[in-house]
Amino acid sequence: MPPASYWLVRLALVHLLLGFTTGAWLLVHKAGWLPALPGLLTVHVELVLLGFMVLFAVAVAWWILPRTRGERPPDRGAWTAGGLLAMGVWLVVVGAMGAVREVQTAGRLLELLAVAGWARLLWPRILIATRHHRAS
Amino acid sequence: MPDLSRWYVKTALAYLALALLLGVAIVWPAEGGASLWQGLLWPAWIHLLTVGWLTQLIFGVAFWLFPRHSRARPYGPQALARVAYPLLNAGILLRLVAEPAIAWTAAPLWKALLALSALLQWTAGALMAGYLWTRVKRR
Numbered sequence: 517m518p519p520a521s522y523w524l525v526r527l528a529l530v531h532l533l534l535g536f537t538t539g540a541w542l543l544v545h546k547a548g549w550l551p552a553l554p555g556l557l558t559v560h561v562e563l564v565l566l567g568f569m570v571l572f573a574v575a576v577a578w579w580i581l582p583r584t585r586g587e588r589p590p591d592r593g594a595w596t597a598g599g600l601l602a603m604g605v606w607l608v609v610v611g612a613m614g615a616v617r618e619v620q621t622a623g624r625l626l627e628l629l630a631v632a633g634w635a636r637l638l639w640p641r642i643l644i645a646t647r648h649h650r651a652s
Numbered sequence: 653m654p655d656l657s658r659w660y661v662k663t664a665l666a667y668l669a670l671a672l673l674l675g676v677a678i679v680w681p682a683e684g685g686a687s688l689w690q691g692l693l694w695p696a697w698i699h700l701l702t703v704g705w706l707t708q709l710i711f712g713v714a715f716w717l718f719p720r721h722s723r724a725r726p727y728g729p730q731a732l733a734r735v736a737y738p739l740l741n742a743g744i745l746l747r748l749v750a751e752p753a754i755a756w757t758a759a760p761l762w763k764a765l766l767a768l769s770a771l772l773q774w775t776a777g778a779l780m781a782g783y784l785w786t787r788v789k790r791r
Contacts, residue, residue, distance in 0.1 A: 517719065519791075525784075525788050526785065526788055529781045529784055529785055532777060533777060536774050536777035536778070537774060539770070539773070540771065543747070543751075546751070546754065547754065547766045547770075548763060549767060565702070572710060
């Protein structure tokens with residue numbers, strides 16, 4: 517795995533663990549055995565859907581999609597897009613826990629920017645994969 | 653594809669089918685008690701899709717696809733991933749029953765089963781995160 521995928525997949529696994537922890541808290545709260553925490557549902561959804569699933573998918577795609585011109589592209593773009601996505605997730609988490617709407621909005625904007633970045637990075641490699649498939 | 657991956661992926665597909673069926677039941681025109689049940693099943697439907705289908709598919713494919721440990725032991729300490737499979741599925745199925753039930757009855761048994769479902773799913777998630785961590789390798 518390239519270094520960016522290595523670290524981003526590991527970060528996604530941390531988000532998985534935190535997302536499952538918040539989910540378990542919510543379920544036990546439903547059973548009446550733990551107190552409600554402010555914004556916990558938003559935190560849970562954000563960590564699992566964006567922090568784990570999306571980050572995991574793009575990090576694995578960065579590793580596994582065909583290379584452009586036979587060379588693996590430099591990791592710089594993946595670091596930027598991955599960093600923006602992680603920062604977005606954490607801004608939403610902090611904003612939800614502190615009930616600060618502006619921070620959550622900033623987080624969601626960063627996530628949008630990050631996903632646009634990932635699309636720009638991965639799209640040419642998807643086209644190459646399609647060409648390879650048609651040629652075979 | 654190793655047998656454990658096949659189990660994860662096939663079970664994920666079964667949950668997808670179940671979620672689609674439940675999705676139809678949730679929006680089926682209904683009145684009175686039936687419509688109340690439809691509302692109660694909504695969280696179960698979302699989690700069948702996100703945990704039963706998506707997360708389990710990710711686990712199965714990652715187990716198969718991630719870099720091998722070694723030639724001798726390609727999947728490394730796979731006991732963690734093997735234990736996670738029954739725990740995750742027991743947790744999901746328990747939730748499917750216990751979550752709507754506690755809205756219907758205040759019996760402590762259902763509350764205990766819901767908490768147990770949370771514990772099972774969390775343990776499975778932690779085991780699988782721990783296992784996949786060992787399979788993430790640099791070039």
